[in-house]
Amino acid sequence: MTRIAIIGAGISGLTTAFLLERQAQAAGLDLEIVVLEKKDRIGGKIWSIRDEGFLCEWGPNGFLDSKPWTLELCEQLDIRNRLLRSDDNARKRYIFSEGVLHRLPENGAMFLKSKLISWPGKLRLSGEMLIPAKRDGEDETLADFGRRRLGAEALDKLIAPMVSGIFAGDPETMSLKSCFPRIQQLEEEYGGLVKAMVKLAKKKKKEIKEGKQVASAAGPGGVLTSFTGGIQELTDGTAVKVRGEIRKAASIERILRKDGGFELRFEGGGTLDADVVVSAAPAHALAEMAVGLDDALVTLLNEIPYAPMNVICFGYERDKVAHSLDGFGYLIPRKEGCSTLGTLWDSSIFPNRAPEGMVLLRSMMGGAANPGAIEFSDAEVRARTLADLNAAMGIAAEPDFVRIFRHPQAIPQYIVGHAKRLAALDERLQDIPGLYLTGNAFYGIGLNDCVHASHQVVERVIQGLNAKAG
Structure with a gap:
């Protein structure tokens, strides 16, 4: 039996485990899958938190239905009936510029009339x-x-x-x-x-x-899609279908080569031998684990930077917010001098995100251009967010509900030279047979991208196992 260790129980790791089991069964391969998660919960950046009747998304709030991969996964998981499309009004998006919220033009006539x-x-x-x-x-x-x-x-x-x-x-x-x-x-x-x-x-x-089904000529488009209980239903639904072991609070200190495979050493003691290792961990986390495995690989992984982010959820009684909240939300150009990057009107995008008679706003603060925001105190984050909401939407009242989520290393940054870096990583992996990489640090940061990357890494793993067996 071939043991495959998958590092990370976010959407990438869980999808990889699920698809590997399906593909192995179809190919007649005897695999033992072990998913190792550093934290005491699964889901990675996906976490839907229900608190005082509000549903706050700790990380991403959905995926676009314009690409097939996540929808197909939901079909395979038997959870497609739980999918929830965003409200039609959420197609309206805004930019806050020169003290005014401007609706993004969607056609030529709107573009000509827009004062943005x-x-x-x-x-x-x-x-x-x-x-x-x-x-x-x-x-x-x-x-x-x-x-x-x-x-x-x-x-x-x-x-x-x-x-x-x-x-x-x-x-x-x-x-x-x-x-x-x-x-x-x-x-x-x-x-x-x-x-x-x-x-x-x-x-x-x-x-x-000619009667053909075609996509929009303007781009991929798509409707933002989630679940009734939040996007966490996706990772929860995937984990339920994984037959192998999912081990939480399993923090790996080192990955070492051993007898044609690998030895995983855990922090605090203990080891696990594996024939194949698939890392779905962040690039910086894998770099720490790979010290002593391959110095060039470590260097390349550390060249992928991450941007920090604060996510701030404000809940209000509806009559305290004069704005119609008729849309998705707004983004803020840096030259406006605001602290937040923008705000999503979460309770307008999906139903059941706020109690009756209340609304939920979710603001983002930080990013690559303002990394110091991660060090702000909760009081400062709250005050700066409220000041921006007042400037953009005229909200002067204190929120009735506040939750602040901090992500010191939130989103990988695909800086210039990223493609060459990926090519160099692929070259290094040729000298480490049995080690595979997936996740949002490499070929796309969205949920669709992660699911698609899981499909691709599973194909490579199966091909490698067949080649080894043959």
């Missing part, structure tokens, strides 16, 4: 199709791309807030190729974004006439 971008900025954006295409294949920062193709104002008011909202990242350091590979592909293939949208729209129209 000045007329000079709009003219610069309109000239995007005249900008020569960059086709040298070299990576560039999101900021360089934004300034080059769309202009400085669009970078400040559109791209930078989006980057902070998705990655908690700094566009001056983030990689276009690794964060938004599709955008780079569109420029290389069509010569620019506007040209790509026009041609893709024509292609979509033709395919619709």
